[in-house]
Amino acid sequence: MMDYSRYRDGTELNWFESDFSMQRYLQRYLSPALREWGEGRLREMGSYAAGPMEKRARHTDREGAPRLIRYDRYGQPINEVWVNEGYQRTVEAGYGSGVVGWRYREDVPEPVPFFYTQMLHMLMSKAEVGFTCPITLTMSVAFVLEKFSSQEQRERYLPRLASMDPVTLEEGATFLTEIQGGSDVGVTRTRAVADGKHHLLTGEKWFASNCAAGLAITLAREGETKGTKGLSLFLLPRILENGEKNRITIRRLKDKLGVRAVPSGELELNGAVGFRIGEPEQGFRYMAEALNVSRMCTATGSLALSHRAFLEAAVYTANREAFGNRIDRYPMVRQTLLDMMADIEVGWALAARMMQAMDDCHTYGRETEENKALLRLLLAMAKYRLSENAVRHAKDSLELHGGNGYIEEFVTPRLLRDAQVNTVWEGPSNIMALEILKNLGREAKRTGGNSFVLLQKVEQALNQVTVPELAESVETLRQACVRLARDAKVVLEADAMVQNAHARRFADQLIDVCGAAFLLEEAQYDWDVRACSRLALVARYVVGRLGYPGAFGIGADVIPSMEWFDTIVLHREPIIHQTKQGERQ
Secondary structure, eight states: OOOGGGOSSGGGSOTTTTOHHHHHHHHHHSOHHHHHHHHHHHHHHHHHIIIIIHHHHHHHHHTOOOEEEEEOTTSOEEEEEEOOHHHHHHHHHHHHTTTTGGGGOSSSSSOOOHHHHHHHHHHHHTTOHHHHHHHHHHHHHHHHHHHHSOHHHHHHHHHHHTOOSTTTOOOEEEEOBOTTTTTOGGGOOOEEEEETTEEEEEEEEEEEETTTOSEEEEEEEOSSOOSGGGEEEEEEESBOTTSOBOSEEEEEEOOOSSOTTSOEEEEEEEEEEEEEESSTTOHHHHHHHHHHHHHHHHHHHHHHHHHHHHHHHHHHHHHOEETTEEGGGSHHHHHHHHHHHHHHHHHHHHHHHHHHHHHHHHTSSOOOHHHHHHHHHHHHHHHHHHHHHHHHHHHHHHHHTGGGGGSTTSSHHHHHHHHHHTTTTTSOHHHHHHHHHHHHHHHHHHHTTSOOHHHHHHHHHHHTOOOGGGHHHHHHHHHHHHHHHHHHHHHHHSOHHHHHHHHHHHHHHHHHHHHHHHHHHHHHHIIIIIOOOHHHHHHHHHHHHHHOGGGGSTTOSOOHHHHTHHHHTSOOOOOOOBOTTSOBO
16 A cells, blocks of 8 residues: 655656556556566656756756747857757757657667657656657657658658757757737748748747747648648758758746746747648648647647646655644545545546547557547547646646645646646637537548447447446446437537537546546456456446436435445555455455
């Protein structure tokens, strides 16, 4: 059982060794060869992220934020971004871990899936989302080149983005947002004019994170076609092959609420040299794939923030005394920690499906129409729910710290500030809710409205659950699925404004049911294979508070914050039972 009272704060633990959920999903979803090859690397990152990386993150947030240097000492314009030395060392170690590069290496036991590199990303995200933002963008640019660029472009630029050597590394960025557009990318005004083997791009980008990156991708309009259909995608090197700087001006850096480590700026493209990726006027489709990678990373990074918030709250409440008792002995405090852990477990079940779908389509060559439809839905659902959860969990953690939680010497204010950006990056929550409806509508058109692959996956998950203690939970979700199918038909047949009115409510219902169903299937696996009933208890609690809240109301037979806390939150030795094969484990 975990004894959080042994530690003063979360930085005294190894963040991989103390993340039992991550260890569990590593064991279930990665091959034995990858586990043997990769587990030690995760353990090393768990120690590094909780130690040197966290210290540098604290310094960068408080005193060492990036600065724009306009002129050199001779008064010549240089337009460069300064970052502190500790941040530079974090860049070296972060990319050196292979969080981007392993996908493109051959000295690995087998192709390294996103499922693994996302775990590296998550461990770093517990320390500094402002650093994992550039990692996300570098991963996105590399992925676009992998999928859509010419062989010459891949050979020239992909090794730089995938490099684990700081000497040859080029970070990536996506210059997408323009002031008049925001989420409405179709009104992009940047123009591209052909000039020999390249194009010259002119326009403004309003919010460009990692704006000093060596290689960026951006959208621009070549012709007169309106909307997103007229956009092409271009690669913009910071330094051209002749050694000259590209004509990209950083007008100013944004003074942001959080994630201060990453330089985000306003840019002017003044006839900047760009190399078109893929076919003309296909840029929005290509950029959407980059956004898919970013949404995956935003979801998993948010889940990591939730776990860091939980960890800090668990340690603090295990050491703080009030009214003659440790405050983690009080049921109200335990209720908050219990809900945080339950959300994290549901989040892992949802994120695992998302990462599996990403790898099915883009690592293992199973990019069917059905798998693509499933991936688009899971990305939007996970990005929406997990980013919203992280804000709530950071707030809960701050509150459990009392007045100390509001003081910058503690990590909780930074967690809250950093978590908030994930609800906005790569499409705010409203846009994610609309994405869910749009993708369901697209699938209804493809299938004639007779079926949805996501609900089929939910049904398959529920069909696998045979644990008697979970029978009531399964039935509750089956009834919820009937209501979901009915509501989906009503919403998808409504006009655009009615859909807009119902989008978030429907998205919440859909995510609640899917997350709970996937968690039930994970609980069944633990019951059968690991002879462990902890996740079954978590699933009962999750479905109970979702489907029949009265199950845990006043006068109920069970008070989870008192009776289930040790098993769910502290990972008390799990209840051992007979497996299907009659073996004890």
